[in-house]
Amino acid sequence: MQALVIVAHGSHLNPDASTPTYDHADTIRETGVFDEVRTGFWKEEPSFREVLRTVESDEVYVVPLFISEGYFTEEVIPRELRLDGWDLDEWDSDGTSATHATFEATDVGKTVHYCGPVGTHDAMSDVIVRRAESVTGDPDVGPGFALAVVGHGTERNENSAKAVHLHADRIADMDRFEEVKALFMDEDPEIDDVTEFFETTDVVVVPLFVADGYHTQEDIPEDMGLTDDYRTGWETPAEVDGHRIWYAGAVGTEALTADVVIERAADAGADVGSAIEDVRRRTGEATPDTEAGAGD
Amino acid sequence: MNDEQLDALVMAAESGVACDGLIVEREADGYRFETPDATHTGLSEPELRTIASENPWFVSNWHVWNRTDRPDTERAFLRHLEGADERSVPARYETFADGAVVASWGQLRIDIGLASDGNRTYTVRNEADGDRRPESLDVLTDPLDARELIKTDDRGRYRPLKTAPTLPTGWAFVDLDGRSLAETVEYVYPATIANWYLERRGELDVSNWRETMERQSGIYGVIKTWDRGEGHEHVEWVAEACCADSQCLKRREWQYDDDTDLAVDGGDGQFPCREPCSLVVTAARKWTQLEAERERTYEFDLTPSEKAQIEAIIDAVADGEADDIREADIYEGANRYRTRFLRAKRFDEEGRLCGVPTGED
Numbered sequence: 190m191q192a193l194v195i196v197a198h199g200s201h202l203n204p205d206a207s208t209p210t211y212d213h214a215d216t217i218r219e220t221g222v223f224d225e226v227r228t229g230f231w232k233e234e235p236s237f238r239e240v241l242r243t244v245e246s247d248e249v250y251v252v253p254l255f256i257s258e259g260y261f262t263e264e265v266i267p268r269e270l271r272l273d274g275w276d277l278d279e280w281d282s283d284g285t286s287a288t289h290a291t292f293e294a295t296d297v298g299k300t301v302h303y304c305g306p307v308g309t310h311d312a313m314s315d316v317i318v319r320r321a322e323s324v325t326g327d328p329d330v331g332p333g334f335a336l337a338v339v340g341h342g343t344e345r346n347e348n349s350a351k352a353v354h355l356h357a358d359r360i361a362d363m364d365r366f367e368e369v370k371a372l373f374m375d376e377d378p379e380i381d382d383v384t385e386f387f388e389t390t391d392v393v394v395v396p397l398f399v400a401d402g403y404h405t406q407e408d409i410p411e412d413m414g415l416t417d418d419y420r421t422g423w424e425t426p427a428e429v430d431g432h433r434i435w436y437a438g439a440v441g442t443e444a445l446t447a448d449v450v451i452e453r454a455a456d457a458g459a460d461v462g463s464a465i466e467d468v469r470r471r472t473g474e475a476t477p478d479t480e481a482g483a484g485d
Numbered sequence: 486m487n488d489e490q491l492d493a494l495v496m497a498a499e500s501g502v503a504c505d506g507l508i509v510e511r512e513a514d515g516y517r518f519e520t521p522d523a524t525h526t527g528l529s530e531p532e533l534r535t536i537a538s539e540n541p542w543f544v545s546n547w548h549v550w551n552r553t554d555r556p557d558t559e560r561a562f563l564r565h566l567e568g569a570d571e572r573s574v575p576a577r578y579e580t581f582a583d584g585a586v587v588a589s590w591g592q593l594r595i596d597i598g599l600a601s602d603g604n605r606t607y608t609v610r611n612e613a614d615g616d617r618r619p620e621s622l623d624v625l626t627d628p629l630d631a632r633e634l635i636k637t638d639d640r641g642r643y644r645p646l647k648t649a650p651t652l653p654t655g656w657a658f659v660d661l662d663g664r665s666l667a668e669t670v671e672y673v674y675p676a677t678i679a680n681w682y683l684e685r686r687g688e689l690d691v692s693n694w695r696e697t698m699e700r701q702s703g704i705y706g707v708i709k710t711w712d713r714g715e716g717h718e719h720v721e722w723v724a725e726a727c728c729a730d731s732q733c734l735k736r737r738e739w740q741y742d743d744d745t746d747l748a749v750d751g752g753d754g755q756f757p758c759r760e761p762c763s764l765v766v767t768a769a770r771k772w773t774q775l776e777a778e779r780e781r782t783y784e785f786d787l788t789p790s791e792k793a794q795i796e797a798i799i800d801a802v803a804d805g806e807a808d809d810i811r812e813a814d815i816y817e818g819a820n821r822y823r824t825r826f827l828r829a830k831r832f833d834e835e836g837r838l839c840g841v842p843t844g845e846d
Contacts, residue, residue, distance in 0.1 A: 202645070203643075204637065211632055232645070232767075233763075234648075234675040235675035235676045236676075236762065236763060239675065239679070239680070240676075243676050243678075
């Protein structure tokens with residue numbers, strides 16, 4: 190038996206923080222390729238400390254639904270899961286290249302294939318593009334549009350910005366959008382000046398965050414000038430300084446993110462059959478995302 | 486009991502059957518069929534089938550619990566619910582015949598009935614809805630629905646702690662089999678079955694306060710400054726504040742450290758709590774910051790009733806009873822109008838009690 194365990198941050202305050210995690214778990218569960226699909230959280234239950242004891246299977250693929258490598262993926266999760274012999278060197282990562290490593294979880298006697306975070310997987314670039322398609326309602330969006338990938342950015346973790354640049358660079362290489370830029374909340378170039386960085390009138394803004402919350406639904410819309418007060422909402426697209434800003438909300442809420450979770454497990458050796466193609470097909474059939482403008 | 490179960494029993498008799506008082510074995514002179522009430526030996530196969538058919542409850546009960554494709558944890562949990570280790574097969578089946586065996590798990594009421602094939606069928610409700618027919622509630626069948634259902638309490642407030650005694654009412658999961666019952670319970674009270682089972686086997690791994698705080702890092706690393714082995718009164722306060730039956734259905738099993746039990750009662754909950762949870766850790770971080778402040782002496786002029794009123798307000802808020810005080814019940818210290826009067830009289834324009842400066846560090 191093989192199990193998939195998606196581990197995510199969750200929240201003590203926001204009931205919606207766990208929703209994308211549940212949604213992606215359900216999408217993967219429906220493919221039937223894992224005997225079990227479970228979720229565990231830092232701030233909700235089951236906790237990281239207890240999630241493995243709720244799993245029947247002896248082979249467990251753990252995929253962190255986090256954006257970047259760093260404190261959570263390298264310190265908190267391995268410690269809380271009690272991965273015996275956890276060694277950062279096994280990743281041999283440049284900050285975005287961690288794939289997987291295998292350990293025993295000492296308290297439950299299970300083999301854990303611990304994967305890199307979803308946010309740094311190459312397939313996440315496709316999810317960002319899909320997010321642009323969803324928010325514009327145009328499956329061919331690209332020509333005449335610019336794309337901004339937005340990250341938190343922080344001096345405490347240089348990998349946070351690396352993940353954003355990784356995808357901005359990969360999407361730029363697709364030659365699909367007129368312009369592609371990486372922007373940040375807490376470091377230069379800052380999202381506050383979004384319109385200054387683009388010549389193209391239409392700009393799709395996709396935050397590289399797992400769930401919608403304070404940053405994606407309050408800070409970023411206000412910083413960009415979509416609205417003076419997030420509580421009053423904003424238009425999609427919104428006119429700002431002669432540009433049309435198509436604000437997409439957190440990329441992790443895009444249904445296609447489930448595909449990245451499966452790809453992470455597959456990279457670690459899970460037998461996923463045709464689940465990757467299944468999920469790509471099924472999540473691609475979704476209608477244009479009306480949730481994207483949740484502030485409307 | 487049906488033919489399939491009878492055939493399975495005869496086949497299993499070759500290697501021996503022992504379940505809840507039923508023993509079936511192949512001996513040198515024929516089959517042995519034994520229940521707590523009677524023993525038959527030297528049986529031919531047709532005779533075994535006849536005797537077994539006369540004891541359908543025992544055969545059916547064996548068939549239900551003979552499944553080997555489910556984990557021991559789940560089997561033990563389901564048997565616990567119907568009291569299989571304490572109550573005889575006839576006692577349980579008579580209760581099934583009268584309606585259902587009723588079990589409890591936290592605030593869940595679990596009704597166990599018999600399906601036509603002899604398997605168990607489970608209905609789950611909030612125990613507060615126990616006198617309402619499941620059909621009169623929101624009827625659910627997919628365990629996954631439990632995740633959204635239990636996110637908020639009856640007042641619509643988010644429940645970050647799943648074992649808080651605020652399970653919403655008005656719903657019922659029906660027609661669950663054992664596996665989907667365990668799954669539903671897992672979503673309502675995560676990991677409670679696993680930890681209950683470990684405790685029952687004497688294998689529950691408890692992480693006490695000190696070791697749990699010592700492994701904290703990042704923004705929680707500060708807790709170590711509050712926890713330097715200089716007494717443990719502060720942890721008593723944490724346990725009294727967070728880990729009481731009125732706040733959580735778990736029974737606190739963690740102590741201060743391996744050598745030091747906390748004096749505060751751990752509660753009477755059904756589920757063991759094996760280490761401080763994330764809510765306790767988060768609260769402890771805040772208290773670590775607040776407890777770093779020096780004490781000061783303030784002077785306030787209050788009437789005796791005003792002092793008592795402040796105490797009543799703290800009690801009402803701490804016990805979650807402020808919202809229950811009636812609009813016009815001026816006799817209650819935490820009544821809103823009475824509290825507004827106190828504020829109007831005793832606060833200055835900057836919101837300071839009796840105009841006394843706070844003088845923060």
